[in-house]
Amino acid sequence: MVKFNYFGHAAFLLDDGTHRVLVDPFLTGNPATAVSANExxxxxILLTHAHGDHLGDAPSIAARTGAAIVAIPEVIDVCQAQATGELKVFPMNLGGSLTLPFGKVRMTVAHHSAGVPGGVACGFVIYIGGKVIYYAGDTALFSDMQLIGRKDAIDYAVLPIGDNYTMGLEDAAQAAQWLNTRHVIPVHYDTWPIIAQEVHRYKEVTEAMTRATVCIVAPGETLEL
Known part of the structure; x- marks a missing residue:
């Protein structure tokens, strides 16, 4: 069993009972969360890119806990520059796979700016606790999502739906169809007015056009996958 702990915006933690994998830990300054980085x-720690609302507290959490950061080299450099002392890191790049004690991660393409010169944004396919979880990161809709769905039998797709900076409702519904995922967890919406969305409308549209069940998880809630 894997638990999905949602911290609001695009920050979440995957817990298989032995290993805890933190993703895009924007906590300090996140109006959607009541969780402190120190908690x-x-x-x-998996990082999709270096924008502040995704890289967030990664350097300080990694320094305090000894957690290893998995990201592209340019994002790792940003974390190293912000941390006191050396961090444990696993640099990757698009298309690469990495085996870790909890399972495996594969770094996928995302169509978004990176927040650091020379870098690229990414997503992750995460194998943990017998589940396959695709986290798109911040991205536009792109047709190669169909290839991701063919390569990996996705149990849960964590998709941004906020529009303006990422996919909106309609494109995120199309993404769910192309990925052929069994479930969708929408994220990256309602944090600020500019990305406010009707999440129940997204659930209605997506479930009408795909085989997926949309799981709406409020910040602070935990979903058993």
Whole structure:
């Protein structure tokens, strides 16, 4: 069993009972969360890009907990520059896979700016606790999502739906169809007025056009996958 702990915006923690994987830990300054960075414990941190609302507290959490950061080299450099002392890191790049004690991660393409010169944004396919979880990161809709769905039998797709900076409702529904995922967890919406969305409308549209069940998880809630 894997637990999905949602911290609001695009920050979440995957917990298989032994390993804890933190993703895009924007906590300090996140109006959608009541969790402090000092309260979070993890063994691994996955970062999709270097924008502040995704990189967030990664350097300080990694320094405090000894967690290893998994990201592209340019994003790792940003974390190293912000941390006191050396961090444990696993640099990757698009298309690469990495085997870790909890399972495996594969770095996928995302169509978005990176927040650091020379870098690229990414997503992750995460194998943990017998589940396959695709986190798109911040991205536009792109047709190669169909290839991701063919390569990996996705149990849960964590997709941004906020529009303006990422996919909106309609494109995120199309993404769910192309990925052929069994479930969708929408994220990256309602944090600020500019990305306010009707999440129940997204659930209605997506479930009408795909095989997926949309799981709406409020910040602070935990979903058993």
């Amino acid at each position: 979070v414990d993890c063994g691994y």
